[in-house]
Every structure is written in C-alpha cells, then in structure tokens.
Amino acid sequence: QVELVESGGGVVQPGGSLRLSCAASGFTFNIYAFHWVRQAPGKGLEWVAVLSSYGIDNYYADSVKGRFAISRDVSRNTVYLQMDTLRAEDTAVYYCVRSKATSWHNFDFWGQGTLVTVSS
Amino acid sequence: QSALTQPRSVSGSPGQSVTISCTGSSSDVGSYDFVSWYQCHPGRAPRFMIYDVTKRPSGVPDRFSGSKSGNTASLTISDLQTEDEADYYCSSYAGGYLRYVFGSGTTVTVL
Numbered sequence: 001q002v003e004l005v006e007s008g009g010g011v012v013q014p015g016g017s018l019r020l021s022c023a024a025s026g027f028t029f030n031i032y033a034f035h036w037v038r039q040a041p042g043k044g045l046e047w048v049a050v051l052s053s054y055g056i057d058n059y060y061a062d063s064v065k066g067r068f069a070i071s072r073d074v075s076r077n078t079v080y081l082q083m084d085t086l087r088a089e090d091t092a093v094y095y096c097v098r099s100k101a102t103s104w105h106n107f108d109f110w111g112q113g114t115l116v117t118v119s120s
Numbered sequence: 121q122s123a124l125t126q127p128r129s130v131s132g133s134p135g136q137s138v139t140i141s142c143t144g145s146s147s148d149v150g151s152y153d154f155v156s157w158y159q160c161h162p163g164r165a166p167r168f169m170i171y172d173v174t175k176r177p178s179g180v181p182d183r184f185s186g187s188k189s190g191n192t193a194s195l196t197i198s199d200l201q202t203e204d205e206a207d208y209y210c211s212s213y214a215g216g217y218l219r220y221v222f223g224s225g226t227t228v229t230v231l
Binding site: 004035037044045046047050059061095103104105106107108109110111112113 | 152154156158164165166167168171172177209211212213219220221222223224225
C-alpha cells in the first residue's frame with residue numbers, strides 16, 4: 001500500500017538547522033511531484049515547497065525561500081527538506097505530500113507528519 | 121494568516137447536509153478550477169476528498185460534493201455521518217510566488 005513516512009523532526013534552537021526525510025513506498029516514486037506542507041500549533045495548513053517529478057524544478061513559499069531546500073534521492077525513494085536558519089515561527093508539524101506530475105495542485109496522499117519545534 | 125477564508129465551524133445532525141464555503145480572490149479560486157478539499161482527523165494523515173472543484177477521488181463517498189461560483193468554492197456533505205466529524209481545509213492553486221494556498225479550516229461537528 002502507499003506510504004509516506006516522515007522522520008527527522010525534533011527540538012532545535014533558533015538559528016539552527018534540521019533535515020527532514022520522507023520515505024515513500026507502494027508506488028512509482030519518480031512519476032510524482034512531492035511537497036512539504038506544514039501546520040503550526042492551533043493553525044491551518046501552509047504549503048512550504050514542491051519538487052517536480054524530474055527532481056529539477058522546485059518552488060518555495062515566500063516565508064521559507066532562501067532558508068529551506070527540497071531535494072530527493074531516487075535510489076532511496078526519499079524526499080528531503082533541509083531547513084536552515086530556523087525561526088520560532090517555523091514550529092509546526094511538517095507533512096510530506098505527493099501529487100501527480102500532471103496536477104501538482106492535487107495533494108493526493110499525505111504522510112502522518114513530523115513535529116519540528118524551534119525553541120531556546 | 122491563511123489566504124482563503126472558511127467558516128470556523130459548521131454543525132448538523134446525522135442525515136442532514138452541511139456546506140462549507142471557501143472564499144478567495146480573483147488571483148486564486150476565481151482564476152483556476154484547481155480547488156481541492158482535505159479532511160483532517162486528529163492524529164491522522166489528511167485525506168484527499170475533492171479535486172478540480174467537483175471531482176471525487178476513488179473511495180470517497182458520493183455524499184461529498186464540490187462546487188464553485190466566482191471567488192468562492194464550497195464543499196457539501198450530504199447525509200451527514202458521525203465519522204464525518206473532522207476539520208476540513210480547502211486549497212487552491214494561486215500562481216505567482218504564492219503558488220498554493222490553503223483555507224483557514226472548518227470544524228464539522230455532528231450533533
């Protein structure tokens with residue numbers, strides 16, 4: 001069955017870095033685009049970043065541009081989110097989400113999420 | 121601050137219908153038929169419920185339906201069931217730098 005399993009969350013100090021991983025299984029990895037979507041405590045969903053099915057095109061929310069980087073390892077069927085210069089407002093559950101290569105706007109399967117807490 | 125506006129909560133009795141609105145602008149909902157809806161139960165992965173305004177993915181009951189008029193999209197849940205009690209979020213393609221925007225979320229309560 002389809003699975004997206006996030007890992008790498010934890011507590012980090014402001015200004016620090018963290019790398020999230022998303023292990024995919026149960027489907028053909030390289031025909032999907034992948035996103036990261038986050039949800040701060042008590043808040044709504046916020047789109048963070050997307051990586052194309054070719055692994056070349058990537059786009060970011062203005063709030064993370066220049067600090068976060070999305071990438072993938074096709075050999076490991078894994079997507080990553082490198083988060084640098086973290087701020088308190090980056091505290092959230094981060095979800096790995098897939099979408100078909102022809103319809104990036106449809107987030108058709110989500111992982112369970114991993115919690116990132118930025119605090120001193 | 122979410123880009124799309126949803127009511128904070130809606131409620132209904134089992135068997136009734138409820139409708140959740142999702143109001144955006146001419147830059148997102150009004151410009152693209154790329155509105156989708158997601159169901160969120162606490163502690164569970166969000167579930168894809170409606171895409172491209174009106175379409176249902178395989179496995180989603182036909183009690184769930186979507187529509188759009190101008191800058192406002194809507195999700196209607198007919199024949200409300202207890203398992204429908206959850207948070208619901210809309211999303212739209214927005215183009216430009218924002219790219220994808222979500223709604224503020226609506227809690228559906230089954231009385």
